[in-house]
Amino acid sequence: ETGVTQTPRHLVMGMTNKKSLKCEQHLGHNAMYWYKQSAKKPLELMFVYSLEERVENNSVPSRFSPECPNSSHLFLHLHTLQPEDSALYLCASSQDINRAEYGYTFGSGTRLTVV
């Protein structure tokens, strides 16, 4: 048990579908993140939340819409995705956005395939 839980583990969706990814952390952390991992590429930071407030949006297309209702939950709403959006989407949390010394704890990820 990593302390960060993501659902679903796998998702196949059509380009016209709407779906949501869910992340929950049980660690009492204040910061949560969405990352995208594509084959042979480094992890790409998508969104950063600190105490439910979005502090960073790394030029992510509007077809990805994050939501953070409280400091333990993070969602990524998906709509009208493209096949190139197929990737592993990882949620992570950290103790505090201003403290990097403990790194991140990752969830197990959602493997998304857009058809």
Place this chain on the structure above:
Amino acid sequence: RKEVEQDPGPFNVPEGATVAFNCTYSNSASQSFFWYRQDCRKEPKLLMSVYSSGNEDGRFTAQLNRASQYISLLIRDSKLSDSATYLCVVNGDTGANNLFFGTGTRLTVIP
């Protein structure tokens, strides 16, 4: 220029061998350094932080060279279970919201 650069490998080594990975980073203001391990189709997991004076955890030794801006990971007495991708991670500046990940180095330990 990439924030973090690693040799992607793959490194194929026999059991019991010693293997070393290097990683370079571009931001001289970086203050936090980590090695993560990622198994196939799984999430990255923190292997160890890297401290200025170097640190050891069992068979794993991490070193930091600030002057040359590189980090190394040494694995002694390799086990089959060490087969994974090793990610070098550096924070770009102060704070946790600015971690940069390398593409990873793939290690396969062969019986």
